[in-house]
Structures are given as C-alpha cells and as structure tokens.
Amino acid sequence: MPAEAIFMAGKIGFVFFLVLNLAGVLGWVERKQSALMQDRIGANRAPIFGITAIGLFHPLADAIKAFTKEDFIPARAHKLFHTLAPFIALVPALTAFAVIPFGDTLTIGGETTQLVVADLDVGVLFVFAIMSLATFGVVLAGWSSYNNYSMLGGLRASAQMLSYEIVMGLTLVGVFMVYGSLQLTEIARAQGEYFVFGGVNTWIPKWGILTQPLAFFLFLTAAVAESKRLPFDVAEAESELVAGYFTEYSGMKFLMFWMAEFVEIVVISALVATLFLGGWQIPWLHPDGLHVPFTAIVVGLPSLVVSMMGVGAFLMKVFVLIWLQMTIRWTLPRFRYDQIMRLGWKMILPLALVNVVLTGFVVLLLNR
Amino acid sequence: MLGEYVPVLITLVVAMGLAATFILLTTILGPKRYLRVKMEPFECGVEQLVSPRRRFSVKFYLVAMLFILFDIEVVFLYPWAVRFRELGWYGFGAMMIFLGVVFITLAYEWRKGALDWD
Amino acid sequence: MAEPENELHTDEMILNIGPSHPATHGTVRVLATLDGENIVNADVEIGYLHRAFEKSCEHGTWQQAFPYTDRLNYNSAIINNVAYAMGVEKLLGIDVPERCRFIRTIASEISRVADHLTCIGPSAMEVGAFSTFLYFVEARELMWDLIESLCGARLTNNYVRIGGVKADLPADFAEKLKAHFVKTRQLIDDVDKLLTHNRIFIDRMRGTGVLSAEDAIDWGWTGPCLRSTGVPLDLRKDEPYLVYDQVDFDVPVGEYGDNFDRYLVRMEEMHQSMRMVEQLLEKIPEGPINVEDTRVRWPAKQLVYSRMEELINHFKIVFEGVQPPKGEAYAAVESPNGELGFYLVSDGSGKPVKVRCRPPGFANLQALGPILKGGMLSDLVPSFGMINMIGGECDR
Numbered sequence: 001m002p003a004e005a006i007f008m009a010g011k012i013g014f015v016f017f018l019v020l021n022l023a024g025v026l027g028w029v030e031r032k033q034s035a036l037m038q039d040r041i042g043a044n045r046a047p048i049f050g051i052t053a054i055g056l057f058h059p060l061a062d063a064i065k066a067f068t069k070e071d072f073i074p075a076r077a078h079k080l081f082h083t084l085a086p087f088i089a090l091v092p093a094l095t096a097f098a099v100i101p102f103g104d105t106l107t108i109g110g111e112t113t114q115l116v117v118a119d120l121d122v123g124v125l126f127v128f129a130i131m132s133l134a135t136f137g138v139v140l141a142g143w144s145s146y147n148n149y150s151m152l153g154g155l156r157a158s159a160q161m162l163s164y165e166i167v168m169g170l171t172l173v174g175v176f177m178v179y180g181s182l183q184l185t186e187i188a189r190a191q192g193e194y195f196v197f198g199g200v201n202t203w204i205p206k207w208g209i210l211t212q213p214l215a216f217f218l219f220l221t222a223a224v225a226e227s228k229r230l231p232f233d234v235a236e237a238e239s240e241l242v243a244g245y246f247t248e249y250s251g252m253k254f255l256m257f258w259m260a261e262f263v264e265i266v267v268i269s270a271l272v273a274t275l276f277l278g279g280w281q282i283p284w285l286h287p288d289g290l291h292v293p294f295t296a297i298v299v300g301l302p303s304l305v306v307s308m309m310g311v312g313a314f315l316m317k318v319f320v321l322i323w324l325q326m327t328i329r330w331t332l333p334r335f336r337y338d339q340i341m342r343l344g345w346k347m348i349l350p351l352a353l354v355n356v357v358l359t360g361f362v363v364l365l366l367n368r
Numbered sequence: 369m370l371g372e373y374v375p376v377l378i379t380l381v382v383a384m385g386l387a388a389t390f391i392l393l394t395t396i397l398g399p400k401r402y403l404r405v406k407m408e409p410f411e412c413g414v415e416q417l418v419s420p421r422r423r424f425s426v427k428f429y430l431v432a433m434l435f436i437l438f439d440i441e442v443v444f445l446y447p448w449a450v451r452f453r454e455l456g457w458y459g460f461g462a463m464m465i466f467l468g469v470v471f472i473t474l475a476y477e478w479r480k481g482a483l484d485w486d
Numbered sequence: 487m488a489e490p491e492n493e494l495h496t497d498e499m500i501l502n503i504g505p506s507h508p509a510t511h512g513t514v515r516v517l518a519t520l521d522g523e524n525i526v527n528a529d530v531e532i533g534y535l536h537r538a539f540e541k542s543c544e545h546g547t548w549q550q551a552f553p554y555t556d557r558l559n560y561n562s563a564i565i566n567n568v569a570y571a572m573g574v575e576k577l578l579g580i581d582v583p584e585r586c587r588f589i590r591t592i593a594s595e596i597s598r599v600a601d602h603l604t605c606i607g608p609s610a611m612e613v614g615a616f617s618t619f620l621y622f623v624e625a626r627e628l629m630w631d632l633i634e635s636l637c638g639a640r641l642t643n644n645y646v647r648i649g650g651v652k653a654d655l656p657a658d659f660a661e662k663l664k665a666h667f668v669k670t671r672q673l674i675d676d677v678d679k680l681l682t683h684n685r686i687f688i689d690r691m692r693g694t695g696v697l698s699a700e701d702a703i704d705w706g707w708t709g710p711c712l713r714s715t716g717v718p719l720d721l722r723k724d725e726p727y728l729v730y731d732q733v734d735f736d737v738p739v740g741e742y743g744d745n746f747d748r749y750l751v752r753m754e755e756m757h758q759s760m761r762m763v764e765q766l767l768e769k770i771p772e773g774p775i776n777v778e779d780t781r782v783r784w785p786a787k788q789l790v791y792s793r794m795e796e797l798i799n800h801f802k803i804v805f806e807g808v809q810p811p812k813g814e815a816y817a818a819v820e821s822p823n824g825e826l827g828f829y830l831v832s833d834g835s836g837k838p839v840k841v842r843c844r845p846p847g848f849a850n851l852q853a854l855g856p857i858l859k860g861g862m863l864s865d866l867v868p869s870f871g872m873i874n875m876i877g878g879e880c881d882r
Binding site: 037039230233234242333 | 499500502503507508509520523610611612613615616617621624680681684686689862863864865866867
Binding site for chain 2: 086091118121147158159169176180181242253256345346364
C-alpha cells in the first residue's frame with residue numbers, strides 16, 4: 001500500500017510538473033516558432049543575472065508580471081462569475097491529464113505500476129466529459145463581463161465548442177470499434193500489435209493513424225477547433241471582437257485563459273498521440289527488448305530502460321503534434337463563423353458517420 | 369470499483385487548489401485603483417450603447433438543440449462500439465438502422481436550413 | 487396575452503466597431519446592427535481624425551502646405567506631394583524638367599508599392615494570417631529604404647518642391663533598387679503562395695463586399711476598388727501625367743468586384759509598378775531636377791550668401807511665398823487608392839485662398855455601409871481592409 005501511494009504521488013507530481021512547465025514553455029515556443037516563421041528574432045530578453053537563455057525566462061517574467069497586475073473587474077460585471085470563469089476554464093484542462101497514459105508499466109523494486117494517474121475503463125469518455133466543462137468557463141466569461149464583444153465571443157465559443165464536441169465524439173467511434181475499448185491504456189497497448197495478413201506478420205504496427213486514417217484527420221481538425229485556436233479562433237478574433245470572451249480580463253485571470261489554451265493543446269496532442277500514434281509505443285520495441293523485424297532475434301533491454309524510452313517516445317509524439325498545431329496557427333487565416341459551423345456539421349459529421357459504417361464493414365469482414 | 373477514481377479526485381483537488389491560488393495571488397498582489405471611467409466595459413472608446421444582457425439571436429439556441437440531439441446519439445454509439453466484435457453482423461445491422469435514422473435526421477436538418485447561417 | 491410573434495422575437499444587437507477597435511486601423515466607427523452574426527444595417531461614422539487640413543493650408547505659403555499633404559495618405563506621401571505640386575505648377579503655368587518628371591514617377595511608383603503592401607498585409611493579418619503581415623512589413627521597409635535614400639525621410643517624405651524635387655537620385659540608387667526589388671518580389675511571391683490559393687483566405691474574400699460596376703461608379707469609387715469591379719479607369723493610362731505615357735504597363739481589372747478581386751488587383755499592380763520603375767531607370771535622361779524660374783526656384787545657397795539680388799530673391803520667395811497668378815486649377819493623380827485631386831484657388835498672393843483635396847478614401851468609404859449590409863460580421867474585416875480607408879486622408 002505505501003508503494004502504491006508513493007507511485008501515485010509521483011505520477012500526479014510528474015503530470016503537474018510536466019503540464020505546468022509545458023504550458024509555460026509553450027508560451028516561449030509559440031513566440032520563438034512564430035518569430036522563426038516570420039523572419040524575426042522573437043523573445044530574447046528577460047535576463048536572470050545577465051543570462052537570457054534565448055528568452056527561456058520569458059514565461060517566468062510573464063507570470064510575475066501577471067500576478068502583480070491589477071485584477072480588473074468592470075463595474076457592472078457579475079463579480080463571482082467573472083472570477084469563477086478562468087477557474088472553470090483552467091481546472092478541467094488540467095484534470096484531463098489524469099487518465100492519459102504517458103508510459104507503459106514501470107517496475108521499481110519489484111513493484112509494478114502503470115504510468116497513468118488513473119487507469120479508468122471509460123478513459124476517453126472521462127476526457128470528453130471533463131473537457132466539455134471548459135465550455136462553461138468561456139460562456140461565463142463572456143456573459144459576466146457585461147461587454148458586447150465578450151458576449152458575442154462567448155456565444156460564438158459555446159456554439160462552436162458544442163458543435164465540435166459531437167464531431168470529436170463521433171470520429172472516435174471507429175477507433176473504439178477497432179480496438180474494442182474506451183480505456184486509453186488498452187487502446188495504446190493494442191497499437192503495439194502488428195498487422196497480420198494471411199498469417200504473415202508484416203511488422204507494421206497497428207497504429208490508429210493506419211487503422212483509422214480518416215478518423216485521424218477528422219479528429220485532429222475537430223480537436224484544433226475545440227481548442228479555439230487559429231484558424232478556428234472566431235471566439236476571440238481580435239480583429240472583430242477585440243479579444244472576444246476575455247476582453248475584460250487582466251492580470252493572472254487573463255493569463256489563466258491563456259494557460260488553459262496551452263494546456264488544452266497539450267491535452268489534444270497527448271490524446272491524439274495515444275489514440276492514433278501508438279501512445280508510448282516505439283515500433284518493434286517490446287517490454288523484453290527490441291524485436292528485429294522479420295526475424296526472431298530479440299535484443300534484450302532492461303525493463304526500466306524500455307519504460308523510460310516509452311515515456312520519451314510519448315513526449316516526442318506530443319511535441320511533434322504541438323509543433324504541428326503551432327505551425328497551423330501561424331500559417332492559416334481565420335475561418336468565418338458560418339464556415340466553421342459548415343465544416344463541422346456538413347463536412348466532418350457526415351464523414352465521421354461514413355467512417356463508422358466503413359469501419360464496421362471492414363472489421364467484420366476481416367474478422368472472418 | 370470507485371477506488372479507481374481516487375487519483376482523479378486528487379488530481380482535481382490539486383488543479384482546483386492551483387487555480388484558486390492563482391486567483392487569490394493576483395487579487396492580493398495587484399494594485400487597486402478605481403476610476404469611474406476605467407470601470408466601464410470596453411466599448412471602443414465610446415459609451416456602451418446597449419446592454420449585452422439582452423435576448424440574443426435565436427440561431428445560437430438552435431445549435432444547442434442540435435447538440436443535444438446528436439450528442440445523445442453519439443453516446444448511444446459508444447457501448448456498441450466497444451462490444452462491436454462480440455455483437456457481430458446482427459449488432460452491426462441493428463446499428464446501421466439506427467445510423468440510418470441519424471442520417472435522415474441530418475439530411476432533414478440540412479434541407480430545412482437549420483445548418484445554414486445566412 | 488401577447489401575440490406569439492412578439493413573444494418569440496429575437497433582439498438585434500448593436501455592436502460598436504470603432505473608433506478605437508483593432509479592425510479600424512484609422513479611426514472610424516461602424517455601428518453594426520446584428521441579427522446573430524448577420525449585419526442587418528451598418529452606419530459608418532467618420533471624422534475622428536479631422537484636423538482641418540484644407541484650412542491649415544490657407545495659413546501658410548504655397549510651399550508650406552507640402553508637409554501637410556504628407557499626412558494625408560502617409561503610406562504614399564510622395565504621391566500626395568506630387569499631386570499638390572502639379573496643381574501649383576498648373577497655376578503657375580510652368581513645366582518641370584524631364585528628369586524631374588522621371589524622378590517623380592519613380593518615387594510615386596515605389597510609394598504605390600509601399601501603399602499596397604500596407605493595405606494587403608494588415609488586411610491579411612486581420613483575417614488571421616499574421617505571418618504574411620510581417621512579410622509585407624519587411625517588403626515595405628525595403629521600399630522605405632529606397633524612399634529614404636531619395637529624401638532622407640521614411641514616412642512623411644516632403645520630397646517634392648514646386649517646380650522640382652528636393653534632391654536628385656543618389657549615385658547607387660539603381661543598384662540598391664535592383665537588390666531591393668529582388669527581395670521584394672520574393673516576399674510578394676511568398677505571400678502569393680500563402681494566400682492566393684489558400685482555401686480559407688479565398689472563402690473569406692471571395693463573394694464578400696461585392697459591389698457592381700454601376701454602383702461603384704455611382705458611389706464615386708476610383709482606384710483598385712473600382713478596377714476590381716471591371717472598370718479599367720486609371721488616370722495613369724487615361725490622362726497620362728508625368729511620364730506615364732512613356733512606360734509600358736498594364737492595368738489589371740477584376741471580374742466580380744469582391745474583396746478577393748481587390749486583393750488580386752493590388753497584388754498585380756505592385757508587379758506593374760516595379761516593372762515601371764525598372765523601365766524608367768533605364769530611360770531616365772540627364773539634366774536639371776528643378777525649373778530655372780526665379781519666381782519659384784530658390785537660388786543656390788552660395789549665391790544667397792554672396793550676392794544681394796539673390797539674397798533678396800531668396801527672402802521674397804521664403805517670406806512672401808511663390809505667387810501664382812490669380813486663377814484656379816485642378817490636378818489629379820492616380821493615388822494607390824484612387825483619384826487624388828487638388829483643386830487650388832489663387833488670388834495672386836503668396837498664400838492659397840483655397841486648397842480643396844479630393845481624397846479617394848472618402849468616396850470609397852461611402853459604399854462601406856451598403857456592401858456590408860446582408861453580410862456576416864466577419865466580412866466587415868476584409869471589406870474594410872480592402873477599401874483601405876486611410877484616416878488621415880478621408881477625414882483630412
């Protein structure tokens with residue numbers, strides 16, 4: 001029992017350490033990557049004892065600045081809801097990490113644990129349930145600010161997030177059909193298997209991107225839309241609604257919306273990595289070591305090394321997906337509101353339904 | 369069974385504690401200077417013309433109603449998707465009828481213009 | 487009991503876009519009545535940047551109005567200078583030397599490129615494409631480098647004088663221009679790749695802000711906005727001034743009169759302008775850059791210090807101003823946004839009696855309300871951006 005408690009404390013600590021640092025570092029990554037894409041230098045100040053570390057301390061400076069800024073609440077705003085909104089926006093995003101597996105089992109001193117805070121059998125449902133709560137934060141922020149732009153931003157955000165929640169949920173049905181589980185660890189583990197055609201092992205892993213290619217693209221699109229970033233950022237479109245639902249926020253409360261956005265990027269990346277890119281899996285690497293393709297040779301590796309490599313692989317996949325989202329963010333123009341709705345309801349939703357039918361056919365035919 | 373949720377609860381509490389600390393700190397640390405004009409909501413530098421707390425366009429409600437319709441259908445799909453292999457062709461056929469209804473619903477809404485914004 | 491219709495009505499929302507709003511890069515106010523996301527009605531309110539330009543001009547001598555004209559359309563200040571100078575020269579009845587006309591044309595076309603860059607870049611940024619904005623800012627810096635090498639100033643140039651220009655082309659101008667144009671073309675091509683075939687960008691621009699050719703003429707549209715509706719009106723072709731009759735260039739026109747056509751017309755005009763500048767630099771003749779008329783031309787500093795007559799002449803020009811004969815004149819040029827005209831009245835004294843400016847932005851902006859009506863709120867952003875209203879010029 002004490003070992004279990006230590007493991008749990010360690011895992012929760014690791015997740016929070018990772019997420020909060022990532023959220024901070026992402027602020028830096030976004031600046032630097034956008035600078036790189038735009039022929040600029042980007043953030044490179046904020047020194048500590050003269051060391052600037054190519055601007056890495058900027059998130060820290062941001063935090064200090066945000067904490068010491070005036071916490072502004074408009075006179076006619078609903079004070080309680082105005083304060084509650086950033087809280088509701090940030091908490092679900094952080095909590096969603098509890099069910100995302102960041103590695104395979106870890107064995108230390110004879111004790112084995114799955115590298116996930118809570119290995120729920122309804123993992124994906126939990127993520128959806130908890131993420132949908134973030135909508136309330138946005139809507140409350142829009143409504144409580146007593147500002148026309150906030151109001152319209154909140155309305156846009158709620159309509160958009162509701163629409164894309166359906167789409168996200170539907171695109172994943174195909175994945176559940178293929179792997180037969182809602183449990184994220186199960187889905188990730190199942191992706192370590194190989195495609196076997198007519199008794200011949202192809203040594204191609206059954207990653208979600210290969211078994212459900214259509215779902216991968218649809219889900220990624222829907223997930224980016226759900227995170228309300230460009231090209232789907234009509235809720236905070238600065239050229240139309242000034243800053244959308246958080247127009248009337250300042251200081252740390254403003255930063256909390258900003259953080260929630262970054263944490264959401266990490267959640268989406270982690271979810272996509274787990275569902276479609278094999279989670280912690282590295283092709284041909286199994287708990288007992290590296291299996292050389294098309295042979296029976298096994299290069300043995302200690303299980304601790306394999307576990308750590310798994311965590312590394314998972315983080316690498318997450319980083320690649322974050323990079324992808326940032327690149328999209330700084331390349332594409334913004335959709336118009338009706339175009340977002342049309343994309344969700346008239347393109348992705350029918351395609352997701354077709355994907356369910358097709359998956360059903362193929363899986364049942366291959367099962368024969 | 370519910371023991372699985374204990375770590376989730378702990379995570380939730382930690383997250384809430386963190387967020388609450390943020391809000392508390394910014395409230396304490398920031399300066400407070402109130403001016404009547406400053407406390408006005410931002411309206412591009414002019415006085416607010418209309419209150420934002422009014423009825424808003426019915427089109428936004430429509431999205432919410434559509435959401436409820438389709439979200440329930442999606443939730444119905446989940447248990448079936450998980451037990452899909454065991455249910456086989458029979459389950460598949462049954463679900464195809466259900467999905468057919470969903471398709472018809474979508475087509476109907478499409479034709480009725482419920483998905484159009486102009 | 488209330489009627490069911492009244493019970494179920496939806497309220498229209500009045501949204502205030504401006505005067506201090508990220509989309510209104512110029513201070514203008516659009517009162518948009520919204521039904522959900524659709525604009526039912528849009529009232530455009532101008533005048534936030536009014537600073538009595540026309541009246542201010544009457545208080546100085548004819549020369550002293552040049553810095554004021556810089557601040558009309560500050561993106562292409564030299565074109566304003568040229569238009570005003572042409573008006574005064576018409577009053578005076580003088581012709582400027584050939585080399586001066588070439589230099590004025592070159593400077594005008596470089597300014598035109600800078601202006602179009604400043605129009606498309608921020609408009610693209612406002613529909614979300616931030617990177618393209620910075621590419622165009624970089625290109626604009628290159629254009630301003632060229633302008634700076636001409637007159638020392640980057641933004642408010644004050645380059646043109648009555649009867650000439652301030653300074654001749656610097657010795658290394660042609661080389662510098664060649665290098666800068668290579669880089670600018672590259673940047674324009676980059677943006678072209680990022681935007682012109684971008685589905686999202688096309689969806690945002692195509693079919694929004696449509697105005698028919700007849701309506702455009704009725705509203706007094708000129709420039710790229712009018713040409714986007716298919717009317718090939720361009721003063722450089724139709725009433726050639728300076729040396730536009732000596733260069734070969736095309737006037738791009740649009741087909742549908744929507745925002746995307748306005749974007750395409752401007753993109754092509756930049757290429758045409760650069761083509762023109764390159765031709766002009768090959769053809770430019772040697773010679774003086776100022777008229778030799780002592781009524782207009784300041785004597786050389788050396789002579790002012792050494793000879794009495796020249797000193798008096800200098801004193802009289804500076805203090806009394808150039809004195810055009812009694813009369814009136816209208817001179818118009820094709821500014822980047824349309825016809826920029828100056829109607830000048832002289833009573834024979836050194837100060838203008840009336841300086842009336844016909845800014846293209848004022849006429850173009852009139853039609854903003856009508857083209858927004860019936861569209862979505864988000865269409866306001868590209869429509870406003872592509873009309874390219876310049877506050878300094880529209881409100882004067």
